[in-house]
Amino acid sequence: MAITLFVLARILFNPDMSWLGEIGEELWLFGGYGWIPFISWSIALLATIRFWPSMLKHNTKTWMASFVFLVSILTALSMFSPDVGTLSIYGYGGWFGQFIGGDPILLSLGNMITCMMAILLLLAPQWTASKLRGFSLFILSVILSGVRKTFIRTKALISTSMKRSSSETLSDNIETGIGNPSFRGRLKGVVSAIGFSKKMVVKQADSVDMAQQKTSPEEGIFKKVKPSKWRLPDAELLSEGQIKSVPQETLGKMSRIIEETLADHGVQVSVEDVRVGPRVIRFGIVPGWIRRYTEASSTKLKEHQANDASRVKVQSILSREQDLSLALKTADLRIEAPVPGEGLVGLEVPNPSPYRVYLRSITEHSSFKRIAARGGVPITLGKGTGGEPVTEDLLSLPHLLIAGATGSGKSVCVNAIITSVLMANRPDRLRMIMVDPKRVELTPFNGLPHLLKPVIVDTEKVLPMLGGLMKELFRRYKLMEEQGVRNIEGYNKKAKEQIPYLLLVVDELADLxxxxxxxxxxxxxxxxxxxxxxxxxxxxCTQRPSVNVVTGLLKANIAARVAFAVSSQVDSRVILDGAGAEKLLGKGDLLFLSAQSPKPQRIQGTFMFDEEIERIVGFWRDQEGPPLVDIDLDEAQDLAQNPWDTGGDELLEKARALAEHSDRLSPSLLQRRLQIGYSKAVDLMEALEEEDMIPEGMSVDQKQVF
Structure with a gap:
């Protein structure tokens, strides 16, 4: 081994082989620098045969690949040669390297590539075959595309030359006036069919500039082409936020505090699931076991004692809420027992490192794109306690009630919902009507092509608008009846003219x-x-969740509700029919209840800057899309004749009939019998007074019928 290493060192540092004599020069001429990898490979092979013979047996392909790699090295060495010396004839790989690689350099390069491919086939045959197949298809597609482009260019050149020759012939005919006498009549028909003006004069070819010949007729034609279709805004218009992570040491410390605090009060639990959200951290608490020892019949020996274990009661965890708040040093603590779909108790604690939820992070998520792809109307609500985006389909909700105290994030949530609708729906598919009695929340959306009319800020204009919306409702039912379908999706599949969805947004319901x-x-x-x-x-939307505003009839027909932070548990019960909203943190912290979820889901609402709304609204304003379907929202004059309406002359006739069969008449009696409100009943009483059916000047409760 030492002799071999000495020979390698002399070859590396003293390539002159004269110290070995004529035999050394012949060996150097035969192998050149290829002796270095060859001797190294031989030493590795001999060592493996001597000390690890099983490795040689199980890695046959690897050794074959290494031999092919050795051959490729020799081939690469033969591609280069010194200017002077013994190896200037055959190259650095010697005679053997030139024999393997070949004399031309291209042949050597091809042999080397072949060796490398052989190595890949030996080591990873399936992967190499798939890559070779893909590379071959790519080369074939490039060749076919090149042939296609060449054919298209050739065809375009031929057609251009033909048009040029025909235009020259046409100009000669116009100039000389030779040919069929009806030629000018046919030319006039062609001009009128294309759309040129009657006053347009056909000039001679020598008096018209070539640039004008090229631009004038084409500009006249292309001005009549329909404008481009509506384009959806890109997510780049929205701001991009950053997610703050909570250190694992902090999470571990809080988990130990929860377990130790409950253990000090005799409640054995374990924290097994920790989910970090934008605003809160949810600790999944699994109740432990209480071990009881019952003594056997023989009381003398302790080994006769039998173990009896029972689960810790969930109520014992709920009763320690104040102790946990004290230990965790927070008053905003909420316990969810049990978590829907999971076998644990959820303890929600404020996140020490909260961060905002931006709309862009949700619109770029797969759930939002999935709803939009299947034809729904996605609306973004925010992120859950585990940081997962929450997106709902408005078509499946199908209505939404939002309530919360002032400053809880209600208006920002409404702006985010409207913006998410604008990100996925064109104005020819969805139209909007907005009512904003406060005049500052929804007015930035003025100018959108989605709006049927500007944002309504006067409350006296709301009732006519609602009447027009009812008229549109009945019109759509009539159209669906004619087509024999049940909903708008079925109608749009059959009818030629599509009906857009309508979205009514009311920012402050209490004012109405x-x-x-x-x-x-x-x-x-x-x-x-x-x-x-x-x-x-x-x-x-409303900021006063009282029974006078959020009535029982509204809640019965609107199952999806969003509750922000409220001041009392009574307000929470008005919105959600249960407690929980009074413990929210505010600033976008909300509870979402829908028909699909048995319990409210806690979500951190989406935050938006005013600049984002301006960019989205500006994007839609700058577009000039195709004309939109006009929807008339003027109140129908004959709405009272509708069998579903309970107002107008029909109510007055019923009041007259009731007055004829009653000795005394009062607004409360009209309310009960006609199922109307107090203001409508007073109006009917006044109408009856004008007809002299009841006396004037008496108390409303003592109106005696004449």
């Missing part, structure tokens, strides 16, 4: 209820009942 409570509630309830099949959806 104060102006005309009965009429607004009646219209909204009817739209909620009948709007899903016709593609009319509602998003109602």
């Amino acid at each position: 209820m104060m102006s005309a409570r009965f009429e607004v509630e009646q219209s909204l309830v009817r739209l909620a009942q009948l709007g899903r099949a016709t593609g009319i959806h509602l998003i109602l």
Whole structure:
């Protein structure tokens, strides 16, 4: 071994082989620098045969590949040669290297590539075969595309030359006036068919500039081409946020505090699931076991004692909520027992490193794209307690009620929902109606092509709009009846003219209820009942979740609700029919309840800057898409004649009939018998007074019928 290493060192540092005599020069001429890898490979082979013979047996392909690699090295050495010396004739690989590689350099390069491919086939045959197949298909596609482009260019050149020759002939005919006398009539028909003006004069070829000849007719034709279709905005228009991570040491410390605090009070638990969200951290608590020792019949020996274990009661964990708040040094603590779909108790603690949830992170998620791809209307709500994006389909909800105190993030959530709708729906597929009595929340969306009319800020204009929406509702039902379908999806598949979805967004429902409570509630309830099949959806918002605003009829017809932080448990029960919203942290922290979820889901709402809304609205304003279907929202004059309407002359006739069969009449009696509101009953009383059916000047409760 020492002699071999000495020979290798002399070859490396003193390539002159004269110290070995004529035999050395012959050996050097035979192998050159190829002796170095050959001797190294031989030493490795002999050592393996001597000390690890089993390795040679189990790795036959590897050794064969190494031999092919040795041959490729010799081939590569033969491609280069010194200017002077013994190896200047055969190259650095000697005579043997030139024999393997070949004399021309291209032949040597091909042999080397072949050796490398052989190595790959020996080591990874399947992978190499698949790559070779893909490379061959790529080369074939490149060749075919080149042939196709050449054919297209040749065809274009031939057609251009033919058009040029025909235009020259046409100009000669126009200039000389030779030929058929009806030529000018045919030319006039061609010009009128193309769309040129009657006043257009055909000039002679020598008086018209070539640039004008090329541009004038083409510009006149292309100006009549329809504008491009609507394009969806790109996610680059939205801001991109960063996610803050919580150190594992902090999570481990909080888990130990929870286990030790409950263990000090005799409650054995283990924290087995920790999920970090944008605003809260959810610790999954698994109840432990309580071991009881029952003494056997023989009380003398302890080994006769039998073990009896039972689970820790969930109620014992719930009763220690205040102790956990004290240990974790936080008052905003919420316990969910049990977590839906999981066998554990959820303990939600505020995140020490909270971060904002940006709309872009949700619109780029696969769940949002999946809903949009299947034809739904995706709306973004935020991220759950585990950091997972929460996206819902408005068509399956189909309406949404949002309530929360001032400053809890309600308006930001509404802006995010509207923006998410704009990110995935074109105006020819979905139209919007917005009502903003506060005049500052939804007015930045003015100018959108999705809007049927500008944002309504006057409450007196809301009732006519609702009446027009009811008229559109009945019109759509009539169209679906004619087509024999059940919903708007079936109608759009059969009909030639598509009906867009309609989305009504009301930012402050309490203001509308104060102006005309009965009429607004009646219209909204009817739209909620009948709007899903016709593609009319509602998003109602309020900052006063009281029973006078969020009535029982509205809650019965709107199953999907979003509750932000409220001041009391009573308000939480009005929204969610249960407690929980009074313990939220505010600033976008919400509870989402839908028909698919048995319990409210805690979500951190999406945050948006005003600049993002401006960029999205500006993107839609700058587009000039195809004309949109006009939807008339003017209140119908004959709406009272509809069998579903309970107002107008029909109510007055019923009141007259009731007055004829009653000795006394009062608004409360009209309310009970006609199922109307108090304001409508007072109006009917006044109408009856004008007809002299009841006396004037008496108390409303003492109106005696004449």
